[in-house]
Amino acid sequence: MLTCQQCRTEIDGAVRAETLAAQAREHLDVCAACRQFQVERRRLRTLIGELEPVAAPPDFEFRLRARMAAHERAPAARFVWPAFAPRALGLAFAACLILAVAATLRLHTQPPLPTGDPGAAQSVVGPQSAQVKIEQHNSEATSTASIEPNNIPIITPTVKIPTSGQRRVLSIEQVGSLHSTPRGVLGVNERAESESLGVGSAPLVTRTVADNLPASLSTIPLPVPNSSAPLKVTLKDMQGAARIVSVDPVSFGARDLLGGRARVVPASATDSQGVW
Amino acid sequence: MSALSSIDELLLPAVAQSPVVAEVSSDHGLLEAARTGDEAAFAELVRRYRNQITNYVYRMTNDYDLAVDLAQETFMRVYRAADRYQTGYAFSTYIYRIATNLAISELRRRKRRRLVSLTGFFQDREESDATELDPADIRPLQDVTLVSEERRAAVARAIATLPDKYRAPLVLRDIEERSYEEIAGILELSEGTVKSRISRARSFLRDKLQSYL
Structure with missing residues (x-):
């Protein structure tokens, strides 16, 4: 059973x-x-x-032939957009929304920039111009170089330059890459290595100062490609005497670095070790 | 196989058939002839299976236009893959397998795209596939024809709402009257699985069509 x-x-x-x-x-x-x-x-x-069988339409073969003929004529010219499922589109939209909210929250939670130091805000901007002031004192044969990118507080390292040379060359160099062609480049004299940082040197921007440097203050604009990167300023006369001024980078939280702590390192034959 | 070059070739030879078609009567022979460029042989294959495939896909999708479209696509795939066709199994198994895969793929694509329609409540019952929420109207009708038509429509809708894996074997068995062995070949399943799914499909149908039994 x-x-x-x-x-x-x-x-x-x-x-x-x-x-x-x-x-x-x-x-x-x-x-x-x-x-x-x-x-x-x-x-x-x-x-x-009881379900009645369904027959193909009378023009079935004609339509089939037309379809096959069309396919034969253009076999590879078709591109079909991928059919995204609504669920996938929803997930993509949700991911975009989360990213937008996260970016907004991050922007709002960053500490505000100090209002009294617009230079800090400009430190993240691209190439800026700077000014180098050279004060030459005939009696002591002393020159003062100052870096003044737009509104950044003036840094006044003092460099002693022999007065014998009538023609001086100011060189400004930054560690890192330049993003644009600096203005006022007259030539590339030399390249300094920054071995301590393990970073290759940037192109050396050179500006030639007028032969007869006035005894009073002279202002020479120089391009600073990126004020947030370390900076070297080299002052040379035509006899080869040189001085290098090292300026700490301007960046967030680096306001103290601008308070006169720029280092002055005398140039010498052993300067290839770097000054940073 | 040669490509079609003009619209004049779209008309199938209705009366005059090539000697090859007259001599070869098996599906395999027709496909072999079509493979060598005999358009009449392929036309004969289309004549043999066009109604079966259209009816099968229609019962799978409950959409006539879609059924015709998918049936044509089935024949196009047979034509394009004729060079790769192997005579290890029956041609009917081969073509039904193609049609089944196309129908199931289209049903799944439609299921993914299905959205909730705010106007669905106002649509005609013929356009809706919500059989579960649409109990049969058991009031007596005057016209017997209307009764039978409504019953057939309800059965068709009930079949169309079966899950794919139950619908295909049920349609192949109870509508197309294919053998278990052939269904197993078409669906690439074991015969035991086919029998089990058909039994399950009938139980689903019995529940859906309780008022008509």
Whole structure:
């Protein structure tokens, strides 16, 4: 005797009731539930059998040929945009929203820039111009070099330059790369290494000062490509005497560095070791 | 196979058939002939299977236009892949497998794109596939034709709402009357799995069509 499960499997597999196995028919004689199951299956099959078959349209072949011809003419010229699921688009939108909120929060949580020091704000800006002031005192043969990028407080390191030379060369150099062509470049004289930082030297920007330097204050504008990078200013005369002025970079929280702590390192034959 | 070059070639040879078609009657032979460039042989294959494939895809999708479109796509794939066709199994298994894959892919694509329509409540029942929320109207109708039409529509909708993995074997078995062995070949399943899924599909249908049984 079959179980109900086996009998129902037989009923599902049989095309007609007459083709049922003898054991299944014996089970049906004694099992009302399986008989009901058989009746329902028979009615269901009748319902499905009432579905009228659908035929292809009369122009099926014509349309198929046209489609094949079109495909043959342009087989590879099609580009189908990928069909993104709405869920993927939603996730992308949510990710963009999260990034926007995070960026906004980060901007709002940064400490405000000091209002009295606009130079700090400008330190993140690109190339700026600077000014070098040279004060020459005939009696002591002393020159003073000052770096004044726009509104940055003046740094006044003192460099002693021999007065014998009538022609001076001011060189300004920054560690790092230049992002634009500096203004007022007259030539490249030399390159200094900054080995202590392990960074290659930047192009040397040179400006030639007028031959007859007045004894009073002279202002010579020089380009400063990036005030947030370390800076070297080299003063030379035409006899080869040179002085290098090192200026600490201007950056966030570096206001104290601008308070007259710029270092003055005398140039010598061993300056290739770097001054930073 | 040669490419079509003009619109004049789109008309199939309705009466005059090539000698190859007259001699070769098996599907394999027709496909072999089509592979060598015999357009009439391929046209004969289309004539043999166009209605079956259209009906099968229609029962899978419950959308006639889509069914015709997918049936044509099925024949296009057969035509393009004729060089790679292997005669290891029946051509009918081969073409039904292509049609099944196309229909299931399209159904899944539509399911992903389905959105909640605010006007869905006002649409005709024929346009809606929400059979579960649409109980049958058991009031007696005057016109017997209307009754039978409505019953057929309900059955079609009930089949269309079956899960894909149950719908295909049920349609192949109860509508297309394919053997279990052939269904197993089309769906690339074991016969036991096919029988189990058909039984499950019928149980789903019985629940959906309780008022008609």
